[in-house]
Amino acid sequence: MNLDPVHVIGAGMSRFGRYPKDVTLEAMGTEAARAALRDAGATAADVEAVYVGHVFGGPVAGQRIATRIGLAGRPVSNHENYCSSGATALREAWIAVGAGLYDVVLVLGVEKMTDRIRGGVQPDPNDLDAAIGFLFAAGHGLSARRYMEDYGATREQIAAVAVKNHRHSTANPYAQYQHEVTLDDVLHARPIAEPLGLLDCSPISDGAAAVVVASPAGLRRLEAEASARIEACALVSGTVQTGLPDVNEEDVSRRAGHSAYELASVGPGDIDFVEMHDCFTIAEIVRLEGLELLPRGRGAALTSEGYTSLGGQLPVNPSGGLLSRGHPVGATGAAQVCELFWQLTGQAGGRQVENARTGLAYCKGGSVSGTDGASVTTVLMTA
Amino acid sequence: MNLDPVHVIGAGMSRFGRYPKDVTLEAMGTEAARAALRDAGATAADVEAVYVGHVFGGPVAGQRIATRIGLAGRPVSNHENYCSSGATALREAWIAVGAGLYDVVLVLGVEKMTDRIRGGVQPDPNDLDAAIGFLFAAGHGLSARRYMEDYGATREQIAAVAVKNHRHSTANPYAQYQHEVTLDDVLHARPIAEPLGLLDCSPISDGAAAVVVASPAGLRRLEAEASARIEACALVSGTVQTGLPDVNEEDVSRRAGHSAYELASVGPGDIDFVEMHDCFTIAEIVRLEGLELLPRGRGAALTSEGYTSLGGQLPVNPSGGLLSRGHPVGATGAAQVCELFWQLTGQAGGRQVENARTGLAYCKGGSVSGTDGASVTTVLMTA
Numbered sequence: 134m135n136l137d138p139v140h141v142i143g144a145g146m147s148r149f150g151r152y153p154k155d156v157t158l159e160a161m162g163t164e165a166a167r168a169a170l171r172d173a174g175a176t177a178a179d180v181e182a183v184y185v186g187h188v189f190g191g192p193v194a195g196q197r198i199a200t201r202i203g204l205a206g207r208p209v210s211n212h213e214n215y216c217s218s219g220a221t222a223l224r225e226a227w228i229a230v231g232a233g234l235y236d237v238v239l240v241l242g243v244e245k246m247t248d249r250i251r252g253g254v255q256p257d258p259n260d261l262d263a264a265i266g267f268l269f270a271a272g273h274g275l276s277a278r279r280y281m282e283d284y285g286a287t288r289e290q291i292a293a294v295a296v297k298n299h300r301h302s303t304a305n306p307y308a309q310y311q312h313e314v315t316l317d318d319v320l321h322a323r324p325i326a327e328p329l330g331l332l333d334c335s336p337i338s339d340g341a342a343a344v345v346v347a348s349p350a351g352l353r354r355l356e357a358e359a360s361a362r363i364e365a366c367a368l369v370s371g372t373v374q375t376g377l378p379d380v381n382e383e384d385v386s387r388r389a390g391h392s393a394y395e396l397a398s399v400g401p402g403d404i405d406f407v408e409m410h411d412c413f414t415i416a417e418i419v420r421l422e423g424l425e426l427l428p429r430g431r432g433a434a435l436t437s438e439g440y441t442s443l444g445g446q447l448p449v450n451p452s453g454g455l456l457s458r459g460h461p462v463g464a465t466g467a468a469q470v471c472e473l474f475w476q477l478t479g480q481a482g483g484r485q486v487e488n489a490r491t492g493l494a495y496c497k498g499g500s501v502s503g504t505d506g507a508s509v510t511t512v513l514m515t516a
Numbered sequence: 517m518n519l520d521p522v523h524v525i526g527a528g529m530s531r532f533g534r535y536p537k538d539v540t541l542e543a544m545g546t547e548a549a550r551a552a553l554r555d556a557g558a559t560a561a562d563v564e565a566v567y568v569g570h571v572f573g574g575p576v577a578g579q580r581i582a583t584r585i586g587l588a589g590r591p592v593s594n595h596e597n598y599c600s601s602g603a604t605a606l607r608e609a610w611i612a613v614g615a616g617l618y619d620v621v622l623v624l625g626v627e628k629m630t631d632r633i634r635g636g637v638q639p640d641p642n643d644l645d646a647a648i649g650f651l652f653a654a655g656h657g658l659s660a661r662r663y664m665e666d667y668g669a670t671r672e673q674i675a676a677v678a679v680k681n682h683r684h685s686t687a688n689p690y691a692q693y694q695h696e697v698t699l700d701d702v703l704h705a706r707p708i709a710e711p712l713g714l715l716d717c718s719p720i721s722d723g724a725a726a727v728v729v730a731s732p733a734g735l736r737r738l739e740a741e742a743s744a745r746i747e748a749c750a751l752v753s754g755t756v757q758t759g760l761p762d763v764n765e766e767d768v769s770r771r772a773g774h775s776a777y778e779l780a781s782v783g784p785g786d787i788d789f790v791e792m793h794d795c796f797t798i799a800e801i802v803r804l805e806g807l808e809l810l811p812r813g814r815g816a817a818l819t820s821e822g823y824t825s826l827g828g829q830l831p832v833n834p835s836g837g838l839l840s841r842g843h844p845v846g847a848t849g850a851a852q853v854c855e856l857f858w859q860l861t862g863q864a865g866g867r868q869v870e871n872a873r874t875g876l877a878y879c880k881g882g883s884v885s886g887t888d889g890a891s892v893t894t895v896l897m898t899a
Binding site: 135136137188191192193194196197199200205206207208209210211212213214215221224225228229231232233234256257367368369370371372373388498499500505506507 | 518519520571574575576577579580582583588589590591592593594595596597598604607608611612614615616617639640750751752753754755756771881882883888889890
């Protein structure tokens with residue numbers, strides 16, 4: 134691999150939430166992209182290419198946004214990998230900039246879900262999991278049950294993920310929810326897929342997130358004040374599980390982690406904080422374990438002990454995560470990288486992780502088993 | 517730009533056409549991918565990553581196909597740029613292989629349209645063109661009218677594109693239509709957007725096309741018998757036309773051409789044959805002119821004189837093009853590259869272009885004006 138160093142030099146988001154129809158995909162994308170450019174000290178004229186991640190935005194959604202911010206004419210490409218779409222766009226940008234095609238590019242994740250989605254997000258009808266009724270909430274409910282059974286974890290320990298992530302996002306001005314929830318709130322929320330209730334599930338959200346990615350030459354040209362280096366952006370899909378697989382095995386997360394650790398020449402012990410794909414409370418726990426960031430079977434207990442809270446040994450989701458920052462699916466991967474950038478450059482305000490030098494973001498898209506899905510692990514370091 | 521040489525070493529297609537519901541996206545994708553791997557002398561174990569282009573396939577369609585052919589676990593990404601989706605997937609593969617990330621990857625374009633599309637394909641409702649009623653057929657109808665007015669071209673000369681492309685595809689076993697049409701057939705077909713009739717329009721199609729892309733090391737490892745080098749795969753989007761623009765100006769095609777010519781260090785005069793995005797008869801003409809492959813205003817006359825026919829000075833669409841090979845939108849860009857590969861390696865049978873050493877494929881996706889769209893120009897040369 135011949136990639137030259139690649140940096141994130143600016144980030145911007147629209148506040149995630151539920152917006153009326155007249156707040157369009159294009160409006161949110163424009164807001165986030167402009168904020169990222171401003172943050173990088175860049176103008177539209179500096180941007181050589183645009184990489185967009187979305188799922189439900191319709192054909193050439195990225196071009197519709199690029200045109201509106203003065204980027205018409207540039208190479209624009211749209212990338213879809215379900216909940217890893219924004220992360221996949223970042224990955225393609227990382228490769229193109231690292232290969233020397235461009236010095237400054239814009240990466241944008243965007244989704245307007247509330248216009249299009251009724252109830253929860255579902256896998257495609259031809260998805261292998263969907264074919265057997267293994268829908269997202271059902272799968273994570275089974276995962277929680279199995280985890281409690283195998284490791285003696287309690288319902289309260291799993292619910293602690295939601296309490297923590299909601300607490301973190303009270304300091305995140307871009308979060309959909311900026312209020313705390315109590316353990317009692319989580320335990321007594323409307324049941325969704327036993328034992329999980331509504332507050333164990335990430336919401337349906339609208340929003341956009343963008344970063345400016347640059348080569349060393351681009352960084353110098355823009356005289357960027359803040360930057361963080363992309364050490365890895367590893368993509369894997371799931372393998373077919375045969376026999377009676379353990380739903381919490383998280384083989385896909387383990388491989389996504391290993392692939393990124395190898396690229397970045399780091400180990401799990403080098404990671405200072407994490408933005409984790411907590412589409413459900415239990416998912417944060419089993420994925421942290423899959424990535425070998427927590428010992429197998431210990432994640433729930435460690436969460437309730439504060440190990441993954443701000444101020445703990447390994448802060449996870451200082452942004453509030455998908456559960457509380459919100460989860461506009463195509464935007465999530467880009468929002469995670471915004472948070473890594475802000476943390477690594479000391480701009481995270483009331484949710485700042487102390488001594489944050491190496492951050493990891495993990496995104497998982499597609500089926501619960503990961504078979505028909507995409508997982509992306511991104512590692513950023515202080516420059 | 518630091519890209520190492522990149523080769524196409526195998527190609528495969530499903531026959532384009534209209535298929536019943538039980539011939540799924542996954543089935544067609546699987547067929548094309550397997551054919552390409554077989555052609556390259558590769559097995560699934562050789563493939564390190566998968567790049568998929570589609571528009572209407574639903575979330576993680578590429579993963580659903582990859583899983584079915586033994587490629588579960590690999591990095592799989594889905595790329596959408598409307599009718600340039602397959603070409604965009606090729607472009608990302610070209611960059612990743614050229615940057616040294618992989619030695620052997622699979623590129624697949626696939627679309628099952630007949631299940632999803634009623635009537636013609638339309639731009640997204642938020643597309644700037646669509647907002648003013650400038651839908652695809654309407655736009656190309658205006659383009660034909662303006663072309664006839666400006667250059668004294670006749671309706672018959674424009675119709676000659678359909679006659680030629682249908683004739684070419686009689687020798688293409690993968691074409692949706694393998695029969696000739698007469699000038700009379702074209703002129704008297706059901707009117708669609710005056711002066712264009714049904715046979716001036718590419719059909720709604722199902723199909724898949726795949727190529728295996730390799731580094732020099734991958735090529736040696738697989739002992740590939742046939743190969744063609746990717747000299748350029750240039751992506752641009754349209755610019756905003758102000759004032760009273762000439763719909764036939766084809767600024768986006770001109771820029772896509774220049775970008776590719778520069779990358780490939782060739783000029784229009786070096787191109788031996790072309791796979792052109794003839795979504796409508798008139799589009800083939802104005803785009804050939806936009807790419808400076810034919811003199812402005814002369815394309816219609818030259819077409820009717822046989823200049824762009826097999827055996828002519830610059831054969832265009834030996835495959836039959838979108839008009840007659842068919843146009844499953846996400847597959848088209850990949851199918852064009854299959855044709856370049858077969859032509860450049862002398863495997864095109866009854867539609868073989870003599871002395872084919874440099875081939876160009878041009879794809880245009882999104883709005884007619886190109887403003888909210890993506891154009892990809894690919895240049896392949898004999899190795």
